Amino acid sequence: MRIQTISKFIVYVTLIAACPSAMAWFTSPSSLSPENDLKFPTELQEFSGYPGSNSIYDRARSRTVVRDVKKVEEKLTTNEQGVVTVISTEVMDTVIEEILIKYASEKAPAVILLHACGGITGRTIVDLGRWTRFLTENGFVVLVMNHLSKRGEKTNCHGKSRPVNVDRLAKDVFDATEALSKIPTVDSQRIFTLGFSMGAITGAYVSDIADRSEFKDIKKPRGVVGLYGGCAWSGSGESYLNGDGSIPVLWLMGGADTETAPQPCISGAKQMKERLPPSDWHIYDGMTHCWDCQGLNGYTQVTPGGYKHTYIYNEAATRDSERRILEFYRRFEHVN
Numbered sequence: 001m002r003i004q005t006i007s008k009f010i011v012y013v014t015l016i017a018a019c020p021s022a023m024a025w026f027t028s029p030s031s032l033s034p035e036n037d038l039k040f041p042t043e044l045q046e047f048s049g050y051p052g053s054n055s056i057y058d059r060a061r062s063r064t065v066v067r068d069v070k071k072v073e074e075k076l077t078t079n080e081q082g083v084v085t086v087i088s089t090e091v092m093d094t095v096i097e098e099i100l101i102k103y104a105s106e107k108a109p110a111v112i113l114l115h116a117c118g119g120i121t122g123r124t125i126v127d128l129g130r131w132t133r134f135l136t137e138n139g140f141v142v143l144v145m146n147h148l149s150k151r152g153e154k155t156n157c158h159g160k161s162r163p164v165n166v167d168r169l170a171k172d173v174f175d176a177t178e179a180l181s182k183i184p185t186v187d188s189q190r191i192f193t194l195g196f197s198m199g200a201i202t203g204a205y206v207s208d209i210a211d212r213s214e215f216k217d218i219k220k221p222r223g224v225v226g227l228y229g230g231c232a233w234s235g236s237g238e239s240y241l242n243g244d245g246s247i248p249v250l251w252l253m254g255g256a257d258t259e260t261a262p263q264p265c266i267s268g269a270k271q272m273k274e275r276l277p278p279s280d281w282h283i284y285d286g287m288t289h290c291w292d293c294q295g296l297n298g299y300t301q302v303t304p305g306g307y308k309h310t311y312i313y314n315e316a317a318t319r320d321s322e323r324r325i326l327e328f329y330r331r332f333e334h335v336n
Helices: 056-060 069-073 124-137 166-181 198-209 263-275 315-330
Strands: 012-016 044-048 063-067 084-091 094-101 108-114 141-146 186-196 223-227 249-254 280-284 300-302 308-310
Touching: 108 124, 108 166, 108 198, 124 141, 124 186, 141 166, 166 186, 166 198, 186 198, 186 315, 198 223, 198 249, 223 315, 249 263, 249 315, 263 280, 280 315
Parallel strands: 012 141, 108 141, 108 186, 186 223, 223 249, 249 280
Antiparallel strands: 012 094, 044 063, 084 094, 300 308
């Protein structure tokens, strides 16, 4: 997938993440073992050693890496538009699709895209690619997270059989934020997430746990955005958007969403808006789950319990979502 862009500075890299096998969505320390950490190309340099007592980092013996920009620059070629491109590096059976860089005199903000529970597939890559293009054209570095396939998982959707728990998803986000912050041309004070369904849940959970003492010295996203994320997983007894998070949240919901209904989210979203600006929320009347999904338009999902959810793409809601997301991110331009 080749991304065309007019942005000042771009890095687009598909990162392969993964996670535990667990019945418990919130508690499975053994699933955070080092072999389940993010895997990166060999030309990246390692760093480790996160502080914290009895944190998910201690349990996982956190290990992640950051791209060595000088080594990458040695391999760059420049096309007519001045966009420097490194194409298709195969690493451990996974293709890092491409890295696009355009140099600028100032550091660029970054967005970590967090996919839904079905992972990155032929259908969903259409929309992840479109969001990547939209963000890069507006001057953002984009990192596309893949929590599933490198861990040998195809789905994280079905009840107690979800193999990747939310602690691992959160750790992936913290690791990705740390890695991006080490790239000299990325503005480390403006790294955000944009999550869809499960990715939205992950962002809300990151906001909720980020102020814990064990994460005091960990690099965190500056703001999180969630589209059609659930706020109370059936049977878990847990809420993902409690209103007491420490990272501002933009929460966008569909009024006709039967998969992750908006009602359980409203109280927490209201509290976040009142307590932690520029947090905000919005419900799109009549919109289903996945209203921005051109690749899944008309797709019907049948859950193990026999419930049917049909996704309907809506152009107007998608354009309005883009507007709200950019406005939210730009609220941080002059905030230290």
